[in-house]
Amino acid sequence: MRKPLIAGNWKMNLNHLEAIALVQKLAFALNDKDFDKVEVAVLPPFTDLRSVQTLIDGDKLRIVYGAQDLSPHEAGAYTGEVSGAMLAKLGCTFVTVGHSERREYHREDDDLVNTKVLAAFRHSITPILCVGEGLPVRQAGGHVAYSVSQLDGALRKVTAEQAQSIVVAYEPVWAIGTGEVATPEDAQEVCGALRTRLAELYNPEVAAAVRILYGGSVKSGNIAGIMAQPDVDGALVGGASIDAGEYVKICRLGESSG
Ligand SMILES: O=C(CO)COP(=O)(O)O
Secondary structure (H helix, E strand, O other): OOOOEEEEEOOOOOOHHHHHHHHHHHHHHHOOOOOOOOEEEEEOOHHHHHHHHHHHHHOOOOOEEEEOOOOOOOOOOOOOOOOHHHHHHOOOOEEEEOOHHHHHHOOOOHHHHHHHHHHHHHOOOEEEEEEOOOHHHHHOOOHHHHHHHHHHHHOOOOOHHHHOOOEEEEOOHHHOOOOOOOOHHHHHHHHHHHHHHHHHHOOHHHHHHOEEEEEOOOOOOOHHHHHOOOOOOEEEEOHHHHOHHHHHHHHHHHHHHO
């Protein structure tokens, strides 16, 4: 049985003081003890992680956290990079890898994404592997093949044991930050195909264990329909995750529709 996951990708928003304020608001709303049917995560910028860790650990909050990227390297002369070991030391549960904004603005390709997935596993951090097509690919009808090939590329040398703990996020680029959300059927089509591919690459047990999220303009008004789909196990939320009231609503709806 897959526990639904709602993860908030803050992107490059909120300094560490603003991060503390947001987590305090979320904690107040989400910390009642009935709220245990969904896992709630926040993914702040690197500079906020220590503050978020201190708050969550200190108050034993029911929120987990992670980073938005990591280096494929272990340590050394890699100016500007942050290693998996550093993130593990900060108690990160998750790290997003292969987000379309990294693929587009930092030219990350499937090979680099693959080395980052492997780096996350070396430090027992769960990768949230992002895949998804742009508008021209969608219009040409190639969205399933494109997303599946990104999955294949990212999972090279990943064992079945590792793969069963991964989180995959289907984020069609045309739906990110545009207000144009995929229909529940669009989300199911690709998430279902990704699960089928996991069964082919590994085995049915791995496919059944992996949580597959949808991301792209998720709001409280559209989450329920998307999460009602059999192969959608939660959401990777961008803009709406830095609005405490809206994110709490999304998490509550995720809990009841998961
Ligand atoms: O990129 C996303 C999450 O990783 C989605 O962003 P939005 O929810 O702002 O469309």
